[in-house]
Amino acid sequence: MVKFNRRQFISLSTVGVGAALVGNWLRRGTSSQLVTSRAINSQPLYKSSNGLLELDLEAREHPVNLSGKKAHLLTYNGQIPAPRLEAQPGDKVRIHFTNNLSQPTNLHYHGLHISPTGSADNVFLRINPGEKFNYEFDIAQTQPAGTFWYHPHLHGLVAEQLFGGLAGLFIVRGKEDEIPEIKAAKEEFLVLQDFSLDERGRPLSSMHMSLMMGREGDLITVNGQVNPSFSLPAEGLLRLRILNASTSRFYRLMIEKHSFYQIATDGNTLNEPIEVRELLLTPGQRADVLVKADNQPGQYRLLNLPYDRGNMGMMGGRGMMGRNNRDVPKVLATVNYESAVEPLSLPTKLASISGLPEPLTVRRFELNHGMTPGVGMAFLINGEPYHSNLIHTQVQLDTVEDWEITNTGIMDHPFHIHVNSFQIISRNGQPESLPAWRDTVLVRRGETVRIRIPFRDFAGKTVYHCHILDHEDLGMMGNLMINA
Amino acid sequence: MLKLLSQITIVSVVIAAVVGAGIYLTSTQGVNKTVSNDNSAVANKNLASATLVSVWDKETEPDYLGTTEMTVYRSPSCGCCGVWVEHAQKHGFKIKDIKTEEMEAIKQQHNVLAELASCHTAIIDGYIMEGHIPADDIKRFLAEKPDDLVGLAVPGMPIGTPGMEARDIKQPFQVLAFNDKGEVEVFKEYQSY
Numbered sequence: 001m002v003k004f005n006r007r008q009f010i011s012l013s014t015v016g017v018g019a020a021l022v023g024n025w026l027r028r029g030t031s032s033q034l035v036t037s038r039a040i041n042s043q044p045l046y047k048s049s050n051g052l053l054e055l056d057l058e059a060r061e062h063p064v065n066l067s068g069k070k071a072h073l074l075t076y077n078g079q080i081p082a083p084r085l086e087a088q089p090g091d092k093v094r095i096h097f098t099n100n101l102s103q104p105t106n107l108h109y110h111g112l113h114i115s116p117t118g119s120a121d122n123v124f125l126r127i128n129p130g131e132k133f134n135y136e137f138d139i140a141q142t143q144p145a146g147t148f149w150y151h152p153h154l155h156g157l158v159a160e161q162l163f164g165g166l167a168g169l170f171i172v173r174g175k176e177d178e179i180p181e182i183k184a185a186k187e188e189f190l191v192l193q194d195f196s197l198d199e200r201g202r203p204l205s206s207m208h209m210s211l212m213m214g215r216e217g218d219l220i221t222v223n224g225q226v227n228p229s230f231s232l233p234a235e236g237l238l239r240l241r242i243l244n245a246s247t248s249r250f251y252r253l254m255i256e257k258h259s260f261y262q263i264a265t266d267g268n269t270l271n272e273p274i275e276v277r278e279l280l281l282t283p284g285q286r287a288d289v290l291v292k293a294d295n296q297p298g299q300y301r302l303l304n305l306p307y308d309r310g311n312m313g314m315m316g317g318r319g320m321m322g323r324n325n326r327d328v329p330k331v332l333a334t335v336n337y338e339s340a341v342e343p344l345s346l347p348t349k350l351a352s353i354s355g356l357p358e359p360l361t362v363r364r365f366e367l368n369h370g371m372t373p374g375v376g377m378a379f380l381i382n383g384e385p386y387h388s389n390l391i392h393t394q395v396q397l398d399t400v401e402d403w404e405i406t407n408t409g410i411m412d413h414p415f416h417i418h419v420n421s422f423q424i425i426s427r428n429g430q431p432e433s434l435p436a437w438r439d440t441v442l443v444r445r446g447e448t449v450r451i452r453i454p455f456r457d458f459a460g461k462t463v464y465h466c467h468i469l470d471h472e473d474l475g476m477m478g479n480l481m482i483n484a
Numbered sequence: 485m486l487k488l489l490s491q492i493t494i495v496s497v498v499i500a501a502v503v504g505a506g507i508y509l510t511s512t513q514g515v516n517k518t519v520s521n522d523n524s525a526v527a528n529k530n531l532a533s534a535t536l537v538s539v540w541d542k543e544t545e546p547d548y549l550g551t552t553e554m555t556v557y558r559s560p561s562c563g564c565c566g567v568w569v570e571h572a573q574k575h576g577f578k579i580k581d582i583k584t585e586e587m588e589a590i591k592q593q594h595n596v597l598a599e600l601a602s603c604h605t606a607i608i609d610g611y612i613m614e615g616h617i618p619a620d621d622i623k624r625f626l627a628e629k630p631d632d633l634v635g636l637a638v639p640g641m642p643i644g645t646p647g648m649e650a651r652d653i654k655q656p657f658q659v660l661a662f663n664d665k666g667e668v669e670v671f672k673e674y675q676s677y
Binding site: 207208210211212370371375376377378474 | 567643650655
């Protein structure tokens with residue numbers, strides 16, 4: 001080791017001072033009070049009828065009561081989270097959208113298999129402040145029922161607008177909901193969002209957030225509430241439909257003394273329930289789970305366990321400031337049941353997911369970040385930052401491809417593809433055993449994930465990107481042209 | 485000399501900046517394209533290939549007569565550290581550029597608190613210069629040679645700092661001076677630049 005010519009006046013006591021500083025952050029992070037207010041089911045809802053889901057949707061800044069705190073957030077129709085939309089396969093959807101934000105915006109229908117063009121899932125639309133746009137599209141008869149969602153997707157502003165609160169569920173009801181055990185279970189929706197508010201209750205400006213890591217807020221809400229309570233019915237089966245609508249925060253979920261029986265990944269029904277103790281949800285991902293009341297009556301906490309999505313290289317075990325909450329489990333919600341119940345049996349057969357044919361085409365994508373000429377610091381796919389004028393990848397409609405996505409960086413990246421869902425084939429060469437459809441897959445640092453994706457039904461230009469939305473805004477996105 | 489702020493005061497300053505501390509950037513040269521078809525672009529690729537001109541390039545301390553020999557420790561894979569080294573060289577510093585995988589050990593050895601940490605650590609004239617500090621501030625600091633302070637730091641990697649330029653994003657940041665007790669004060673603040 002090199003010896004330095006320097007004065008020896010730094011004492012080891014500085015380490016202790018550092019720890020005291022960390023303490024301040026910790027207190028900040030846990031200062032939000034425990035409130036359980038209005039009933040969960042009072043969430044606003046728009047349902048289709050006679051084959052049509054039609055509504056007015058206005059994006060605007062609006063004061064909301066965020067668990068007892070007055071907050072000025074970005075909302076759809078004044079609501080945090082946004083109104084839940086429900087439709088069925090075969091329905092027409094008409095959304096009369098008004099942008100009353102101070103920035104341009106648009107809508108993305110995350111997970112829906114609809115056209116990426118025109119007035120459907122068109123992320124290239126730019127709806128300026130004060131402008132209106134009528135979204136109109138058909139949900140195909142073949143659209144599987146599931147938990148999907150909608151949020152803004154105008155490149156460069158996505159993270160800021162989601163962090164302001166703009167996100168809502170888009171539920172497709174279908175035959176999967178008619179499975180007797182699922183139908184009998186009590187259904188609850190959990191929209192996970194995190195916020196960081198200044199003293200006036202406004203979201204902290206992007207300029208004060210860590211965009212490199214991806215912004216995280218210290219106020220975590222479930223349906224706009226801190227630690228809401230969910231009760232299990234006498235039948236003893238609870239169906240939780242969970243959405244991670246945070247811009248960057250990962251959730252590693254666990255319920256005390258209970259297992260999750262996962263029945264859907266990203267809204268797509270599994271072949272059979274899978275028992276898991278923990279559930280990792282990256283931004284953009286959804287999970288549908290059943291919870292059985294198979295313990296003593298009481299209250300059980302839904303916890304968010306620590307997860308390290310990038311250890312910052314050289315800082316190693318010393319911990320990163322502002323992210324110290326990853327060391328402590330946080331209570332997100334409480335599940336309770338009053339009396340001993342006889343839980344319903346779990347369903348055994350849910351769906352039949354079949355494998356896809358071996359593709360002719362294999363593409364490779366490398367996720368990383370670095371300096372690029374003309375752009376500077378950027379997040380990159382195959383060494384290039386996003387550019388709106390380029391077509392980064394061209395595929396042929398009605399073909400199947402394998403995409404091998406490698407993360408050579410030092411942070412985890414959840415990779416999301418619009419319009420078409422895919423199956424995971426392998427991780428680091430190890431075959432994936434669970435047959436499942438997804439639209440967002442976690443590619444951990446150092447990992448290679450191979451996915452198989454069929455391009456079906458819809459031609460046109462769309463995108464794939466990292467769903468840590470600051471990374472997406474900073475360039476980790478590509479244009480995908482699906483040629484007819 | 486400058487007045488030391490309480491630790492609590494700096495919490496809000498540091499919280500934004502430090503969250504990303506220590507991310508170092510890996511260049512993505514040499515993507516191994518052994519695939520049947522690569523992702524060729526159809527549109528014009530010759531966009532904006534001009535080098536990014538940094539707002540930090542202008543000379544603001546022309547009369548600096550202090551030490552110019554600086555040792556910079558950085559990870560071999562740190563791209564933005566290299567850009568910062570170029571920035572420092574442009575301003576007349578002679579850099580001994582040491583690439584090491586032992587950045588954590590280097591920071592521990594120099595008692596760079598985790599709250600102050602960035603990617604690279606530089607040593608000049610016995611002082612610690614942590615992260616993406618504008619060269620001009622280093623000169624101003626060394627001209628004063630404060631004996632109650634041990635160095636400067638720009639915690640984390642705020643976008644827009646020297647070596648961290650990205651498009652037109654300019655995150656406000658503060659250059660913090662720190663002493664051997666772990667106390668910190670604001671040496672210079674950049675709100676817009």
